[in-house]
Amino acid sequence: MAELAESVESVEQLALVWRGMALDRNPDADVRDLPGIAVRWADCRFAFWNCATLTEVGADAGTTGRLLVEVAGVMRAKRRPGFLWLFEDLLAEDARAALGELAERAGLRRAFSGVGMAGDLLPLPEPTHPDLTFARVTTDEQLLAYADLNSRAYGFPLEDGRDGLAGSALWKDEVHAYLGLREGVPVTCAATVEAEGRLFVALVATDPEHQRKGYGEAVTRKALHEGHRATGLTRATLHATAAGAPVYPRIGFTPNSPVHFYGLDG
Numbered sequence: 585m586a587e588l589a590e591s592v593e594s595v596e597q598l599a600l601v602w603r604g605m606a607l608d609r610n611p612d613a614d615v616r617d618l619p620g621i622a623v624r625w626a627d628c629r630f631a632f633w634n635c636a637t638l639t640e641v642g643a644d645a646g647t648t649g650r651l652l653v654e655v656a657g658v659m660r661a662k663r664r665p666g667f668l669w670l671f672e673d674l675l676a677e678d679a680r681a682a683l684g685e686l687a688e689r690a691g692l693r694r695a696f697s698g699v700g701m702a703g704d705l706l707p708l709p710e711p712t713h714p715d716l717t718f719a720r721v722t723t724d725e726q727l728l729a730y731a732d733l734n735s736r737a738y739g740f741p742l743e744d745g746r747d748g749l750a751g752s753a754l755w756k757d758e759v760h761a762y763l764g765l766r767e768g769v770p771v772t773c774a775a776t777v778e779a780e781g782r783l784f785v786a787l788v789a790t791d792p793e794h795q796r797k798g799y800g801e802a803v804t805r806k807a808l809h810e811g812h813r814a815t816g817l818t819r820a821t822l823h824a825t826a827a828g829a830p831v832y833p834r835i836g837f838t839p840n841s842p843v844h845f846y847g848l849d850g
Contacts, residue, residue, distance in 0.1 A: 591673040591841035594700030597821045601784045608754040620651050627664045630748025634666020648679040652690035673841035693849035702821040705836030706812040711805035718806045721761035729770040737789035760811040764803040772799035776811035783811045785822035801831045
């Protein structure tokens with residue numbers, strides 16, 4: 585039951601934080617809570633801000649199939665593509681076993697996978713890295729650098745990432761967003777934001793030319809450290825891609841539900 589509770593926490597944190605992110609990008613964003621589905625769709629070029637997720641706990645194969653068809657319909661009605669974030673542990677056993685078939689029937693294709701994580705891990709010591717200095721994002725120039733790092737790390741065109749962050753007052757004022765700089769050049773980034781008694785870690789990225797050097801872990805520790813200093817919060821949550829997942833247990837996070845990201849098939 586404890587594991588299921590953390591999976592529920594994970595999807596609730598996504599729905600809460602992404603509501604703010606979508607509305608920050610587009611005041612007319614689709615942020616509906618439908619039966620069994622949360623829609624958080626900014627309809628911008630940055631695909632991560634175009635999100636839907638299933639929220640029903642224990643959905644069997646029949647219910648899951650119906651919800652997937654409904655989500656696919658929502659996605660087809662949008663101008664910009666995005667992802668269904670599907671938290672596997674919320675599904676009943678028969679739905680997990682049939683998930684590939686159910687998604688295919690709904691016209692959805694798995695793009696990549698990851699995992700939700702959480703931990704009562706704060707405070708952390710002041711982080712250091714011999715190659716890096718850290719700077720909080722407070723200017724439009726720094727915010728564009730943050731966007732560009734995410735675009736390069738996740739394979740988006742630079743303009744897509746900038747469409748997701750450029751000019752955001754939220755990211756400069758309320759989000760604890762940090763750049764890690766090597767010889768003055770931004771090479772990694774991470775952010776935390778307060779979300780119902782937790783710090784949510786968002787948009788961690790490292791330039792592909794500088795990966796596997798501990799930079800992502802260092803800047804994530806910095807964002808957590810400063811987020812805790814500002815809020816006093818001790819619990820943190822995040823959603824990691826499969827590639828990034830090995831970093832976070834070293835900080836103190838514990839994995840919960842696998843997360844599968846689906847786009848429209850064709």
